[in-house]
Amino acid sequence: MIFNEEFETLPREALEALQLKRLQQVVQRVYHTVGFYRKAFDEAGVSPDDIKTLDDLRRFPFTTKGDLRDNYPFGLFAVPMSNVVRLHASSGMTGRATVVGYTKKDIETWSRLMARSFVAAGLTKNDIVHNAYGYGLFTGGLGIHYGAELLGASVVPISGGNTKRQIMILQDFGPTAICCTPSYALFLAEQGEEMGADMRSLKLRVGILGAEPWSEKMREEIENRLNITALDIYGLSEIMGPGVAMECREGHQGLHIFEDHFIAEIINPDTGEVLPPGEGGELVFTTITKEAFPLIRYRTRDISMLMTEPCKCGRTHVRMGRVSGRSDDMLIIRGINVFPSQIENVLVGIEGLEPHYQLIVDREGTLDTLEVHVEVSEEVISDSDEVRVLQKIERRIARDIKEYLGVTAKIKLVEPKTLQRFAGKASRVIDRRNI
Amino acid sequence: MKVEQISIFLENRPGGLENVTKVLKDANINIRTLFLADTADFGILRLIVNDVDTAKKVLKENGFSVGRTTVVAVEVPDRPGGLHGILEVLSRSDITVEYMYAFVERSGENAVMIFRFDSTDAAIDVLLKNGITVLPGEKVYSL
Numbered sequence: 252m253i254f255n256e257e258f259e260t261l262p263r264e265a266l267e268a269l270q271l272k273r274l275q276q277v278v279q280r281v282y283h284t285v286g287f288y289r290k291a292f293d294e295a296g297v298s299p300d301d302i303k304t305l306d307d308l309r310r311f312p313f314t315t316k317g318d319l320r321d322n323y324p325f326g327l328f329a330v331p332m333s334n335v336v337r338l339h340a341s342s343g344m345t346g347r348a349t350v351v352g353y354t355k356k357d358i359e360t361w362s363r364l365m366a367r368s369f370v371a372a373g374l375t376k377n378d379i380v381h382n383a384y385g386y387g388l389f390t391g392g393l394g395i396h397y398g399a400e401l402l403g404a405s406v407v408p409i410s411g412g413n414t415k416r417q418i419m420i421l422q423d424f425g426p427t428a429i430c431c432t433p434s435y436a437l438f439l440a441e442q443g444e445e446m447g448a449d450m451r452s453l454k455l456r457v458g459i460l461g462a463e464p465w466s467e468k469m470r471e472e473i474e475n476r477l478n479i480t481a482l483d484i485y486g487l488s489e490i491m492g493p494g495v496a497m498e499c500r501e502g503h504q505g506l507h508i509f510e511d512h513f514i515a516e517i518i519n520p521d522t523g524e525v526l527p528p529g530e531g532g533e534l535v536f537t538t539i540t541k542e543a544f545p546l547i548r549y550r551t552r553d554i555s556m557l558m559t560e561p562c563k564c565g566r567t568h569v570r571m572g573r574v575s576g577r578s579d580d581m582l583i584i585r586g587i588n589v590f591p592s593q594i595e596n597v598l599v600g601i602e603g604l605e606p607h608y609q610l611i612v613d614r615e616g617t618l619d620t621l622e623v624h625v626e627v628s629e630e631v632i633s634d635s636d637e638v639r640v641l642q643k644i645e646r647r648i649a650r651d652i653k654e655y656l657g658v659t660a661k662i663k664l665v666e667p668k669t670l671q672r673f674a675g676k677a678s679r680v681i682d683r684r685n686i
Numbered sequence: 687m688k689v690e691q692i693s694i695f696l697e698n699r700p701g702g703l704e705n706v707t708k709v710l711k712d713a714n715i716n717i718r719t720l721f722l723a724d725t726a727d728f729g730i731l732r733l734i735v736n737d738v739d740t741a742k743k744v745l746k747e748n749g750f751s752v753g754r755t756t757v758v759a760v761e762v763p764d765r766p767g768g769l770h771g772i773l774e775v776l777s778r779s780d781i782t783v784e785y786m787y788a789f790v791e792r793s794g795e796n797a798v799m800i801f802r803f804d805s806t807d808a809a810i811d812v813l814l815k816n817g818i819t820v821l822p823g824e825k826v827y828s829l
Contacts, residue, residue, distance in 0.1 A: 627695050627751055628751070629746075629751050629752070629753070631695075631751075631753075632693055632694070632695050632730070632751045632752065632753035633752075633753040633754060634753070635753075635755075636691075636693030636730050636732060636753050636755045636802075637723075637730075637784055637785070637802075638723045638724075638725055638730055641695075641725075641728065641730070642725065663697075663727050663728075664695070664697075664727065664728050665697050665728075666695060666696065666697050666749070666750065666751060667695075667749065667750075667751045668749050669697070669749075
């Protein structure tokens with residue numbers, strides 16, 4: 252089934268003509284309403300009038316997460332705040348978070364794209380959707396929620412956490428679809444089995460899973476343990492939230508990018524050169540219908556590839572492969588984006604710590620774990636040699652990391668000068684997850 | 687009347703303690719007594735040695751995180767209620783014991799306990815006023 256047959260199956264030629272028209276409009280609009288883009292375009296020697304074909308987009312400069320941070324919080328908004336009806340933000344300390352805004356029409360577009368995603372997964376208004384994505388500043392919860400309501404499905408807004416209650420509701424309410432991270436789906440299966448619930452005979456039939464990288468192996472395991480079809484959904488708050496791309500039930504390979512709203516490119520992350528379909532590289536998106544927060548050539552840092560072959564579902568929109576990694580040092584821990592630099596910011600705010608740390612990411616059973624090793628300074632032990640003082644420091648680090656980044660970390664104080672000294676920041680991370 | 691103690695931060699891992707004793711052995715330092723406070727992940731080793739300055743210097747040179755803290759050595763009568771009597775005196779004066787441990791050697795007929803107080807000077811004052819013997823550092827280092 253296809254939610255919006257007309258637009259999702261547009262012949263390529265018509266689709267590209269629509270993209271071009273919308274691209275020309277958005278480039279004009281940001282040039283005249285967002286100071287950042289005017290400056291960036293002028294510096295790059297390009298003008299909105301230069302867009303004659305879709306390929307002309309390549310001459311325009313990229314927008315990066317750094318640009319978003321530099322313009323924190325609302326510097327890149329293209330409409331006055333009176334037209335903004337919703338704000339979302341990524342985790343992070345003040346000034347480092349990325350803030351996004353939506354007009355009423357943006358929320359409608361987002362809801363429709365989510366409804367498209369649900370229909371691509373085989374859902375109808377008769378489904379009950381168990382939404383275990385977090386509600387709040389994170390786009391996952393509300394994005395899924397609005398889309399399911401628009402479709403007319405019944406939403407259970409359970410949000411994240413409280414696993415025992417989730418399992419009770421899965422048994423009692425009989426939801427037919429579940430939305431969460433793939434690792435949480437596995438965690439639910441595991442916990443349910445432990446509680447003695449028969450997780451294979453629930454009414455669940457579809458999982459719409461995303462917000463973190465996963466593999467075919469994980470898909471098989473989730474499908475087996477919950478007896479469902481597990482499908483991949485992609486999105487990021489900067490571009491919109493969940494529903495930028497969705498795997499279709501029929502094709503089951505690659506996620507359709509909703510190209511009447513987004514233009515996708517794959518680039519070489521080192522040179523910025525645009526790569527042809529089928530080649531792996533960094534995903535870059537341009538939003539062509541968003542009002543409040545349009546982005547031109549936004550570098551997602553997600554590594555993927557584009558597939559242009561026709562799909563058996565009938566959708567003409569290009570597909571992206573599974574995200575296979577990142578071109579920066581961002582970690583995704585239980586669906587939460589974490590940059591090592593954010594942890595460093597927390598550490599430098601606490602007295603008595605050396606700025607030497609190491610992050611160890613692992614997966615225990617089905618859940619990601621983050622361990623932070625920090626060197627203790629001489630001053631701490633000179634001031635007081637009591638265990639409780641050091642334990643207080645450990646608790647303070649864990650609390651600050653939880654508060655600022657929303658992620659639970661185990662803290663381990665280590666002896667000074669025992670952590671390897673690195674020139675590059677990426678090597679501060681040991682990722683032992685074998686996804 | 688105070689005793690200087692060395693505190694060392696140690697991770698819990700095989701050979702952690704041995705590294706400390708090796709450094710001290712090589713510098714010809716004698717450990718008078720020690721106490722190890724431990725948690726799941728780390729420990730704090732407290733040492734009283736015959737030569738505090740050298741011990742601290744060599745440990746630092748070998749990359750340890752070393753602190754120097756002040757503790758009090760108290761003579762405790764070696765009979766039932768001996769320690770209790772001392773603790774009673776301290777609690778009456780609102781002095782908190784952060785931690786304490788026993789000294790290996792005796793001082794005459796008495797046992798020796800090492801105390802770490804929240805306020806060292808006030809504690810010494812109270813102990814002396816109540817006729818309890820507090821041993822000076824020099825005596826403890828060479829007991």
